[in-house]
Amino acid sequence: MERLKQLFYKTYDVEPDKIIPLKGDGSDRKIYRVFFDAHTVIGIIGNDFDENVAFVEFTNHFHRQGLRVPEIYAEDLENGVYLEEDLGEWTLFDWMCEIRKRDGFTDEIRNMYRQVIEYLPNFQVKAGAGIDYTFCYQHVIFGRHSMNWDLHYFLNRFLEVFYKGEVVQSEVERDFNALIDFLLEEDRKYFLYRDFQSRNVMIKEGVPYFIDYQSGRKGALQYDVASLLFDAKANLPQDFREELIANYLEKVNEVASVNENRFMRYFYGFVLIRMMQAFGAYGYLSVVKKKKHFFKSVPFALKNLQILLDKNLEIFNLIPTLHRIYEGLVKDEELYRMGEEQ
Template sequence: MIEQELLKKLFKQHFNEEVFDFKALKGDGSDRTVYRLTSQNHTAIGIYGKNRKENEAFISFSKTLSEQKIKVPEIYEIDLDNHIYLEEDLGDELLFTWMEKIKSSESFNTEIVAMYQNVLKVLPTIQIIAGKKINFGLCYQHIEFAHESMLWDMHYFKWNFLNLFYKDNIDNELLECDFNQLANILMQEDRNFFMYRDFQSRNIMIKNNEPYFIDYQSGRRGALQYDVASLLYDAKAKIPQEIREALLDFYISEVNKIINVNPEKFKKYFYGFVLIRIMQALGAYGFVGIVKNKPHFLNSIPFAIDNLRILQKQCSFLSDLPVLNNIIEKICAIDNWQEIVPENKELTVKIVSFSFKKNERPKDETDNGGGFVFDCRGLVNPFWEEKLKNLTGLDSDVKIFLDSKERVQNFLSHVYELIDLTVLSYQTRGYNNLMVSFGCTGGQHRSVYCAEKLAEHLKNNGVKISVQHLVLKNNL
């Protein structure tokens, strides 16, 4: 793959050594691809992410956090035009895996509590001190965790959890009223801080017995409570409730070393943020587990439900949200979640290349009646390059030629954006088929290249991909 070769070149540029080992690391729920590159004397982590704004946010936030002496990966080299960058290798030990090794022989002991306290000592510096320096203009999803993005999280829960798992009828209008009411309540809290967004045990690494912080690229301006809620109510961490409460008090005391907060008022809003965080997490488990076809994410659902059961006793706001409260009560009453996990209906994306000048056209053999058709004739044509004339879009020389053309890459970026939106919508709605066709003059170079590039782009999106080249098929 091209990004792998580019990452190897970036590694050699920085370390002046050849890479002899190149491994893809297990991914998270995002669309980024993560690699470990190793030479004789060095290792580094290579990131390939197609979302430039996401990459820019991570790199900028890393610089700001590092300037405040917060332990984050050093960024070695950046090539944003090719969607790659090289960062420090922090090893493999997550806070979660470190903790699980200890818990296998002991319960949630003082060593684990001490590590969580170390993490919570740093969090206020990230949120408050570094938060004053963060360039919020680079936030790539939402600049602020305010009413709109709170509703987005709640709708995410509705679309990707309730719509998939919840069997009873829902009055959507009244549920929307409850969503707005919860957002209005939480909007009363101060939001002028940096909100890490996904501050949990898999985004904290342990190196030399110290916590390091990763995956903050979704950060935005928001309230202090959200991040500590994310950490303490991290579903699979299974922190005992009495320890959660002690750690919350510890965190508030650390915050009060920097700014003054009222503990009683802080806790009043805290459990509302716990609620919205659990809802967002359940939506994520449903989306990644069912829609993206990564079923191991479903294993976290029972732990999140356990947290909901605890929250029923803690969140004073629930009595003001009757429809949502009723839904939560019914969710918490379910004993066996495996019985209601829906059958996975994998989306098939059929990608076809064809010639506008020849008779055969793409045929949709499903009952959809067609799909997207992209005209590639506005792109530079390799046919007019003598050495490329008799090759096809499957050949490396043609790929290299078209990879280097800015207009071609801009065209593809717009294609990806449109198709990604449609794939997400189709997956969420449970549709089974999508067809995408690319046409050019001869059906040999540009359309073939674009079809292959889209197939490569979609390979980690939890879809089944079928590629058909009509002209090449007939010439074989």
């Protein structure tokens, strides 16, 4: 905390009136709202130097491109602190929940989601064309290594802990490789936001702003669309998801040439790999990090998995073992109960 106060004083030449901690995400960063006079800024303390550099450098690039991201006011990356613009209290998720519990899934929510999905190509294509990928702090591209890591995250942090059926390692590995080989057929020249979901969009004065893209890297267009549309607890109606895909494809084709049939050929494969990464995160954060509330997302994720199973997707022919495991997971009533109890 002291290093945050020092940066604040160095920047504004006053002591803060008050500093309050904000609810964090799945990372180990600490986030604070700093008050002075009639103003506020957000203070970040993070001990991962490379992560901090990625966020600050990507933010500065996006800001130069005119994208709606928080402005960086000051930084001391050697000491793991920086100050950024305060975008307010409302994430897209919280904003939506407040309206939804009162009025249902309204046109206001639908219109906001359209704004968000139609803004995504600004990151992927426009700003992505000039970004310096040397600042990526995990992987430079969402390729075989990244995909393999995500799939084993699912295996090690979720299946081995919660799945009650038999897991034959060699058969699972075969399916992992088949899925990866299939997804690697798609073009990966765009900026992949990596965690494009409802808690990483802030609603300020009725307009969406965007945060938490520090895990970004090169990748395929479909991944971020899948992340937003199949964000588990957001629980979007399936017909609306399909409408948003059409909105996105129309918008992205204003700045890139994207074949709709090719996009959809790979789309649900990216939905699956994103969902498996999310299942791994729910297991890791709830069991290892003791952040039990993350398990609340599991019943919603299982519902999404059931939607995909009901579609009888062609991709399931490539991954028969995973298909069988998925069918076992969606029938496990204990998983639903555990999620509801958190």
